[in-house]
Amino acid sequence: MKAKPLIGIMEMQFVMVLFLLGSAIILGIGLDAGEYSWLANLLAGITGLFLFNLYVYIWNENRHQSLNFILIAQFGRHIGFIISIVYAVYFAYIASRVLNDIVHFINSTLLHNMHPFFIKFTIFIIIIYTYSKGLEPFVRSAVIFGLVTISFLMLIPFFIVLSGNFHIDYILPFHSLDVKKIVRTVFPALVTFPYGELIVFLALLPFLKEKKALVKGGSIVIVISAILLSIFSFLTIGVLHPDLAKSYSYPLVTTIEHIGLIGFFQRLDIMAVIIFMIGCYFKITVFTFASIFVAKDCTAKWKMNHKSLVSAIFIVIIALSYLYSDNNSLHVKIGLELVPALLHVPLQIVVPALIVMFTFVRGKLA
Amino acid sequence: MKYLYFIFIILSVASIFFSQEDKHELNQSSFSFALGIDYEKEGYTVSLQLINPGEISGEKLLNNSPYIVYKAKGKTIDTALEKISMNTSRHLDLKQEQIIVLGEELARKGRLKEIVEYILHSPDIPANALIITTKGNKASELLKIFSPVEGYSALEITNTLNKLGRHVLNNASEIKVELLEDGKDISLPYIELKGDLQKGMNRDNLDTTTPAHIVFGGFGLFKDGTLKKFLDYRDSLFLQLLNGKSSGFIIESTCPAGSEKFAFKLFNGAVKKKEFKLAHDNYSFQYILNLSGDIRQYNCHGNLKDPETISQLETQINKTIQSKENKILSIAQDHELDPFGLGHSIKSKDPKAWRNVEKDWSTRIKNARLNVHSDITIQNVGNYKSRGD
Structure with missing residues (x-):
């Protein structure tokens, strides 16, 4: 598929912000590190910055091609094809996991008795509608939604601190730094989610107009996201206590629930709900788009009917969302223990590292 | 537009499946x-x-x-x-x-x-x-x-x-x-x-x-x-003062000379410093408070225009707070309680020492002593500076 450049760097930046913050900020990542979760988040941000630059390096070295072409160029036609299919399924699976995140969230905080299928179904209709309109309008809408999300994220810290529920004595004094604990939190869970998931952008980057601006623009986004995630994990442990924060299903929602300002601003958790909905919508859509683009590239030579291919991927995503997602505990356990080790690390770190190695060796040989 | 109509219809139909308890109608x-x-x-x-x-x-x-x-x-x-x-x-x-x-x-x-x-x-x-x-x-x-x-x-x-x-x-x-x-x-x-x-x-x-x-x-x-x-509510307010969660309340003290009373209205109270000392296996705790407030009812004989009187009053308030806090501590000691979080302050400053005393803290607290010193700022002595005559 020949990609037509139609996305500006600013729109891409907003998509990345929503992609990185959307669900991560609500699910409260890195809280396992206790009073050092803010440090763990910063550390993960630095590693994420490195990973992102690795992906961009791969993309630049491979003449700004899409993921499928990069894989075929580096691994040969057959292995490259298989890895591409793996990536397409992987993106679909991650989309289904995010879909499950939001379904569990809606079921536990808003609509307790709604059958999960109808929530999945209604969200999916919106995503199908987005796909029918194409990539460009979707990416442009990120600017509007991104501004809403960022303005909420700017307001919430002030509300939390002013409401007097922030206990600095929960965090201070800093006891001896438990490096092992922090490293165990950061690797692999915190690096792969959300930063490693940026590998999905390799499928979308061919549509970018300003190819040179990506390194700087993307790095700024990652720095901002890491700082925001760090601030929010700091606030969360300050309100909920380092030992307890990780026990909540949705720590930020509970944190925001504590806000009661001058008896007027109450139950602001709806802000968290809006942030989560926007973030999840963007994440699912980005993964869906990526999955479809990779699958399309793979099957380009067989002249498949596009509509049936796209429908197949949508059905795959819905079907995968029924895999190991009976309850939230199982879903989270798989997401934190199995998925990083079995899927994230091989596909986000090992394969790109192999590509870089091949590129490097080929450069030397030539 | 065709898509939008379609989605609208589907979403409306889907809302039928909302269960009764999910409908939050007023x-x-x-x-x-x-x-x-x-x-x-x-x-x-x-x-x-x-x-x-x-x-x-x-x-x-x-x-x-x-x-x-x-x-x-x-x-x-x-x-x-x-x-x-x-x-x-x-x-x-x-x-x-x-x-x-x-x-x-x-x-x-x-x-x-x-x-x-x-x-x-x-x-x-x-x-x-x-x-x-x-x-x-x-x-x-x-x-x-x-x-x-x-x-x-x-x-x-x-x-x-x-x-x-x-x-x-x-x-x-x-x-x-x-x-x-x-x-x-x-x-x-x-x-x-x-x-x-x-x-x-x-x-x-x-x-x-x-x-x-x-x-x-x-x-x-x-x-x-x-x-x-x-605890009754007066004691409770003093307890909260030492926990750094005070709200404004009245502290009544005896005059520097005589048995008359005067009232000090506390506005802000904060714990500035919290220390502990170990002497003869007994812990003693030193609190330094920062208080500010006004003089209200004044039955004493000193002239309020005189800064000397003010500092005497401050000493008296200091004494009152010290004795009140000790009273609460003795109530707590009778029941083997630690409402001030004295043990917690040991734990956060010296985790090793805390591990040794943790088990028998409820008996050890019976021998604990409390020293409270307050740095008092009297902001206002009233519209009329009583001459004490």
Whole structure:
């Protein structure tokens, strides 16, 4: 598929912000590190910055091609094809996991008795509608939604601190730094989610107009996201206590629930709900788009009917969302223990590292 | 546009599948501001103060009570709530809950932990609902009292407590943290009834000038989630002063010369420094407080224009605070309690030493001593500087 450049760097930046913050900020990542979760988040941000630059390096070295072409160029036609299919399924699976995140969230905080299928179904209709309109309008809408999300994220810290529920004595004094604990939190869970998931952008980057601006623009986004995630994990442990924060299903929602300002601003958790909905919508859509683009590239030579291919991927995503997602505990356990080790690390770190190695060796040989 | 119409139709059809309990229509739900939980041998008695919708809708003046208290027993709080829900035609909305009142008996039996765990777990009850206990009466009885000022006793209790300052009160997650932390025992505010219970539950209560009403009694001291001792409200304020959660209150002291009294109105109080010393296997704790306030009623003979008098007054206030805090400490020592968090301050400064004393801290605290020094700033001595004549 020949990609037509139609996305500006600013729109891409907003998509990345929503992609990185959307669900991560609500699910409260890195809280396992206790009073050092803010440090763990910063550390993960630095590693994420490195990973992102690795992906961009791969993309630049491979003449700004899409993921499928990069894989075929580096691994040969057959292995490259298989890895591409793996990536397409992987993106679909991650989309289904995010879909499950939001379904569990809606079921536990808003609509307790709604059958999960109808929530999945209604969200999916919106995503199908987005796909029918194409990539460009979707990416442009990120600017509007991104501004809403960022303005909420700017307001919430002030509300939390002013409401007097922030206990600095929960965090201070800093006891001896438990490096092992922090490293165990950061690797692999915190690096792969959300930063490693940026590998999905390799499928979308061919549509970018300003190819040179990506390194700087993307790095700024990652720095901002890491700082925001760090601030929010700091606030969360300050309100909920380092030992307890990780026990909540949705720590930020509970944190925001504590806000009661001058008896007027109450139950602001709806802000968290809006942030989560926007973030999840963007994440699912980005993964869906990526999955479809990779699958399309793979099957380009067989002249498949596009509509049936796209429908197949949508059905795959819905079907995968029924895999190991009976309850939230199982879903989270798989997401934190199995998925990083079995899927994230091989596909986000090992394969790109192999590509870089091949590129490097080929450069030397030539 | 075709797509949009299509989505609109599908979403509208999907809304049919919304279940009854997910529809939060105003005319189908009933709001509650206060939840009371009482002891039952196996389980709980839950009482829920439901606002009478007819009374607040303002359409038609109904002559019934502004709120109704439903009560039900259950082995779990949820079954009790379900029973209450069977009694009323409307869906119970617990999302506006402001206070959770625990009956005295429940607190004495050490069931605070279960309640806190339940509230943290519950998706309905908001995380910032305050938890208080009662003295003398059951929670369900106190919720039935007709409040002379606010109309709803839930609001009356909340507003009375909020006057103490927001840091004084505790919500479920803060209590959970204190239950987990070593070296500090919980103290929770309690309410009690002034007046006749039967009279208070009658609407006539609103028609008299001396109604039965609910008052803030002070703080109840807990040990491992079990209520041990009630402090009266004056002592409680001094306790909170040392916990760094003070609100403004009056400190009455004796004059530098003579037995007359003067009043010092405290505005701001903060703990500046907290230290401990180990001497002969006994811990002594040194607190330095920063206080500021005004001189109010003044019966003494010194001239307030004279800075010397002011510093004498400061010494007197200092002495009062020192003796009051020691009084509370001795009450706590009698019950082997540590409401000041003395053990916690050892733990945060010297975790190794804490590990040695942790086990027998409740006996060791009996020998602990408390030294409180206050740096007092008197901002204002009144519009008229009394000459003391």
